[in-house]
Amino acid sequence: MAKPPLPLDVIAHTHGPHLNYEPPGGWEESTRRPPDRLAKTHCSFCGMQCGIQLKVRDEQVVGFEPWEAFPFNRGMLCPKGVKRYLQGAHPDRLLTSLVRTPSGFVSISYDDALDLAARRLSEVKEKYGADAVAIYGGASMITEKAYVLGKFARVALGTKNIDYNGRLCMVSAGTAYKLTFGIDRATNPWTDLVAADVVMIAGSNTAECAPITTHYLWQCRERGGRLIVIDPRMTPISRNADLFLPVRPGTDLALFLGMLHVIVRDGLAKQDYLSAHTTGFDAVRASVEAWTPERAAQVTGVPAANIEKAAHWLGETDRAMGIHARGIEHHSKGVENCLAMLNLYLATGNVGREGAGCMMITGQGNGQGGREHGQKCDQLPGMRSITDPEHRKYIAGVWGVEPESLPGAGLSAQEIMDAIHRGEIKALFSMCFNPLVSLPDANFTREALSKLEFFGVIDFFLSETAHHADLVFAGSMHEEDEGVVCSAEGRVQKINKAVDPPGDARSDALIICDLAKKLGKEKYFSYPSTREIFDELRIASKGGIADYYGITWERIDDELGVFWPCPEINHPGTRRLFEDGRFYHADGKAHLQVSEWRESGDRRDADFPLFLTTGRVISHYLSGTQTRRIGPLVEQFPEPKIELHPALADKHGIASGDWVRISTRRAEVVVEASVVRTIRPDTVFIPYHWPGRRSANLLTHRTLDPRSKIPEYKVSACRIEKTTRPADIEAQRMEETGWVQGARPHTGKGA
């Protein structure tokens, strides 16, 4: 079955991670010969989607140059953006498709790979039914690929089970925004942050996960604006917080309910606005009656006076912005957290104007665009519902199929893995997803993968998940594709191709279309290039919420991005939502929703008395498939460490640099300690980018939000104890990053 064919260290020897430090040809070559050209495109990492120029020489990406004309970032980049060029021409780059044999992964021709994939997928479908085949997509790839993957699942395979790694990212916010606003998009352009008097940042390590946002926030403060930061630990953005609210993990909802209580109690709710533009406030008001600041303080661990202060700051200005991210969304009540935060902004009338609005920060490169056009299990292109008969009919018409032939809503990402574990789903085809590192409860994920009868992957590096694959197509990197992404702002941007896929690697979109042809569905997938996919996507999105009809590749190039909705060619795009006071529900109103308090899914007790929370660091991206192969980024954060407060550390006799065993109800890992005052004493933090025996997601649990189906990464019950340095730590490091302390074992000079 789908287990790694060889020991992991043997696979790592061939496929990495190896560390790349220098451009192809080495520094000498870079100095000697200038680049042949600069390709204007965007960074492959994170929802900021910063403009960047890639240097190309001899058809390889060899460096970068800031793109100062791009309005969002004006040349600014984080270290990931600066070093991203080192992923091209990397020694680990897959140059041919691979098939698993008892003696390891061996090269296979592209045609043979297509034949094998088509045959195995058809066999599973024949034997167990179409829904026994599942598709995983991702949100770090161009929207054209997301669109064609959704169509591939529904039309070429006929399975309802397609979902994507945005399920681990944006879905709580998306669900809440749809319920409240009727649209799933950040409401304001980032320039509005500068114009705000108060910005409340809830559960967002903004400086590390959306670094360019920092400059906008600092500009706000230079103008006299105030920052409220809600987080169980101090992240870099909190250094200039005017009010820091260190909530217990999993209690953001209580904080928001307490704040709304104060807003109502002190007459700060804008009754005229609520009456004219919203529904549901009466029920919401009643639901917060019992949430006095004292009760909220008891639950959240934040002093009541500061809850009152935050409520007054929001309620006493007409220019309040809110931003939130996974910190409030990765919860079994992630949707409720977001709903309650939106209620604060609607209640104080802080929506739909310059400097007034509440928005999520999308985490992944195409976190926004990747969820709009059909790789979500419950959606069709244009943010249409797969269960709405009218929506099904429209999309079926665009695709030239019968509406009845379209499957219904399928399982979400974690539910697909659960169904694989139960033996209900037998085949998985995955692109742009590394679930072994990114899904919770990694031992469970590993068991599930080993049960698959067929597992096919498209990727450019052999990810830890791909170790379990039967077949791996060598796909395309960000710089090898042409298409669009949508940034965190809702700005549709153009990804320009810098180079062609090397060797026998192919464009991901081409692989999907070729596979569809092998499955006998050629007439639905005969696109000469991604441009034709985008043109079909425009029509498929027309009339939907995420309407791209008026957006063309040329417009994006000319205007440096176009904000959707953009229903007509001469439409300027929509930078700020709700400016006319109308929301996207049929009645034109915002629908405030009641959020009832609930505890988190993995409760603390005497055995597991502490909170574990997880997140990201500045120099790594998601599951680390790319950034754990880039030498300078690995050196910046070589391995996971546990952050803990000195009060907690003292009780256990732990000092910085000591080794700590962290145990949850599922697993234990051993990592080094970083003892810092900047985290709650009852909470520990481990970043999640690493695989193997030190993977934070060995510890996390599979409790899902009932509506968004997001896993509860941000709060697990745990305990800690001091231990000794693991004897095999160097072997672990080799499997994680190829990094050995004090040495540079692999100085790749490129292929």
Add this chain to the structure above:
Amino acid sequence: MEGYEFFVDPSRCIGCRACMAACAECDTHRGVSMIHVDYIDRPNTIATTPMVCMHCVEPTCALVCPADAIKQGEDGIVRSALKPRCIACNNCVLACPFGIPTVHVGPDLMMKCDMCYDRTSVGLRPMCATVCPSQALTFGPPDVIARQRASRPTRDFRFGNEHVKTKVFMMMPASEPVVIVDVEDYIRRGPDGPEGWLVDDASLG
């Protein structure tokens, strides 16, 4: 770039090290950064600070150099040591009040930030200030900075009795006309963190 000046605002720094990453891309010192970002006191605060060469008006590094290897241009930029002259003695490293120069073992040469002379001479901003996502490092016209920032630029420093004037500006609270360097003073401390944590003691295990 005529009329442009370099500004450092440590209070904006988020410790991301984009500046160092970008600096290391320069063809003249491939893969090695000439500037640095430090945690001020990581056990107690997340605060970090970036340091570039401040380009002193009377550069201490040049004054103490026994080989006369460190030159200052008419533009006020203090260059890395001249390779034929530098004897890698470390005098400059020890004398610099800002801790900027480093002696590189391979070439046996003092190297330091030259404010991207190669870029500014062709109309490009220094690499670190271009990429810095928090604009803790900024290169721009002083009047724009005056308009956009609440803090005030200064280039007067006192290290004990030593008065140092620099080309590069440090952004300071408007109330501070001269930077008196007493680092401990600036570290926020408190027995229970900045706002106080309410913690159930039993939960500490």
